[in-house]
Amino acid sequence: AYAIGNQARVAPLLARMEAKQIARSIAGLAAFPDRFYDSAHGARASEWLRQDWAAISARHGKVLVETFAHAGYPQASVIATIAGSDLADEVVVIGAHLDSINTHALEEQGAPQAPGADDDASGVAGLSEVLRALSESKYRPRRTIKLIAYAAEEVGLRGSQDLARAFRQAGIQVVGVLQLDMINYKGSDNDMYLLRDYTNAEQNEFLKKLIATYLPGVRVGSDACGYACSDHASWHAEGYPASMPFESSLAQANPHIHSKNDTFANSGGQAVHALKFARLAAAFAIELGSSIP
Ligand SMILES: N[C@H](Cc1ccc(I)cc1)C(=O)NO
Numbered sequence: 001a002y003a004i005g006n007q008a009r010v011a012p013l014l015a016r017m018e019a020k021q022i023a024r025s026i027a028g029l030a031a032f033p034d035r036f037y038d039s040a041h042g043a044r045a046s047e048w049l050r051q052d053w054a055a056i057s058a059r060h061g062k063v064l065v066e067t068f069a070h071a072g073y074p075q076a077s078v079i080a081t082i083a084g085s086d087l088a089d090e091v092v093v094i095g096a097h098l099d100s101i102n103t104h105a106l107e108e109q110g111a112p113q114a115p116g117a118d119d120d121a122s123g124v125a126g127l128s129e130v131l132r133a134l135s136e137s138k139y140r141p142r143r144t145i146k147l148i149a150y151a152a153e154e155v156g157l158r159g160s161q162d163l164a165r166a167f168r169q170a171g172i173q174v175v176g177v178l179q180l181d182m183i184n185y186k187g188s189d190n191d192m193y194l195l196r197d198y199t200n201a202e203q204n205e206f207l208k209k210l211i212a213t214y215l216p217g218v219r220v221g222s223d224a225c226g227y228a229c230s231d232h233a234s235w236h237a238e239g240y241p242a243s244m245p246f247e248s249s250l251a252q253a254n255p256h257i258h259s260k261n262d263t264f265a266n267s268g269g270q271a272v273h274a275l276k277f278a279r280l281a282a283a284f285a286i287e288l289g290s291s292i293p
């Protein structure tokens with residue numbers, strides 16, 4: 001059952017999370033000409049993130065940062081693992097995708113052709129801020145927590161499909177998955193829209209309770225993609241509980257995505273919206289990571 005019982009730990013940790021850190025990470029990722037799954041840039045972005053996560057988590061001392069290579073293309077997924085204590089064989093996953101589309105446009109003086117600031121540097125940057133908060137507080141969960149930046153989402157959820165299948169085949173007990181894909185463009189009145197399709201309804205209710213408990217004032221709606229629109233669907237397909245809180249309603253989604261105009265400036269030039277999602281992801285990881293079994 002979903003329990004909320006770690007307020008004493010979660011509240012101060014959320015308070016230490018900052019929009020400016022998320023903005024820094026978005027800038028680092030959006031600076032690549034593209035993060036296409038099959039380009040040299042895309043492979044370099046993966047290595048950049050591995051190094052960034054290793055540096056962020058060094059002070060924790062018990063975070064393992066590794067890459068997961070995929071067959072057929074150079075971009076690797078990046079995984080940060082915080083090993084659990086007494087329930088270590090149960091795993092909580094929070095994810096985002098590292099790759100961007102490739103516009104195949106001529107490079108204009110090296111100007112980024114596919115910065116993917118919102119789709120999905122924002123989600124990866126949100127994970128980086130969760131990692132920083134967990135590392136600085138030296139948090140030790142009961143269950144194992146994995147932060148995953150997936151390769152190759154834009155070309156058919158290929159990175160997360162490899163990972164979800166590998167976890168299923170290894171019989172890994174994933175108790176919950178949260179996907180952050182596009183979290184920084186505030187296009188609608190509500191702050192978050194929980195996707196109804198390819199997700200787990202009970203876990204979505206738990207997310208609403210987490211928001212009510214830890215994110216007062218954040219307004220939640222729901223919507224449906226109508227298709228497998230991000231990596232949560234890969235985990236759902238393997239029978240794992242998955243959820244995706246989205247930045248806006250479908251109708252008011254960021255119009256700049258999948259173009260060279262998906263810039264940080266076009267997502268408002270700040271990461272205040274993304275911070276809400278990063279805090280939700282941290283609360284999800286800690287409460288599910290340490291709840292009573
Ligand atoms: N298809 C998704 C974008 C996307 C995701 C959810 C919704 I609602 C609308 C649009 C994508 O490009 N993910 O990388």
Ligand SMILES: [Zn+2]
Nearest residue numbers: 119154257258
């Ligand atoms: Zn996309």
Ligand SMILES: [Zn+2]
Nearest residue numbers: 119120181182
């Ligand atoms: Zn995306």
